[in-house]
Amino acid sequence: xxxxxxRNTRQRAEVLALLREVEGFYTAQQLHQMxxxxxxxxxxxxxxxxxxxxxxxxxxxxxxxxxxxxxFRRCSQGKHHHHLVCRNCGRTVEVAGPAVERWADQVxxxxxxxxxxxxxxxxxxxxTCAR
Numbered sequence: 001x002x003x004x005x006x007r008n009t010r011q012r013a014e015v016l017a018l019l020r021e022v023e024g025f026y027t028a029q030q031l032h033q034m035x036x037x038x039x040x041x042x043x044x045x046x047x048x049x050x051x052x053x054x055x056x057x058x059x060x061x062x063x064x065x066x067x068x069x070x071x072f073r074r075c076s077q078g079k080h081h082h083h084l085v086c087r088n089c090g091r092t093v094e095v096a097g098p099a100v101e102r103w104a105d106q107v108x109x110x111x112x113x114x115x116x117x118x119x120x121x122x123x124x125x126x127x128t129c130a131r
Contacts, residue, residue, distance in 0.1 A: 011042045015050045016074070019060060024090040025071035025083075063121045082119075086126035095122075 018034055026034075032047045051072050054060040060074045063083065075081070075094060082100065084093040100120055108116040 009050075011040075011046050012050050012053070014038075014040045014042060015047060015054070016059070019054075019072070019074035022073075024092045025063060025073045025085060026090065027069060027071055031072065063119070065123070082121065084122045084124065086129055087123050088125055088129040091126045091128070 014035060015031065018031060018038070022034070028048050028051055029044065031051070032042070032044045035042050035047065051060065051062070055062045055072070060072055061083070062070055062072045063085065064070050065085075065087065071085075071090065073092060080101075081094050081096050084095060086092070100118075104116065104118045108114070
């Protein structure tokens, strides 16, 4: 019998609780350090596995910085959206992009692709960091 990979565990609950409280994207290591500061008993490997499970089930979003580092956050919007992300501080703004949706559908159709999905992250420097 296969294990239930979506079972609610104490560690998963602790990671989700933290993600509900913080804004912006964070690395697994940053989230792990925040959990340790709260005296949560959870290992870094468990944080990585939990974050990937939460991404796979659509409970949180992840993105990659241009250098390849993966970041995670719990979004407030329940529907498809995109992000403006500050490269310096991780401040994130959720944005809708209907023009992007139409463009993605058109490009997919042009090339004979079906059942497509996409992600779009726009990276820059927020006004606070630019000062």
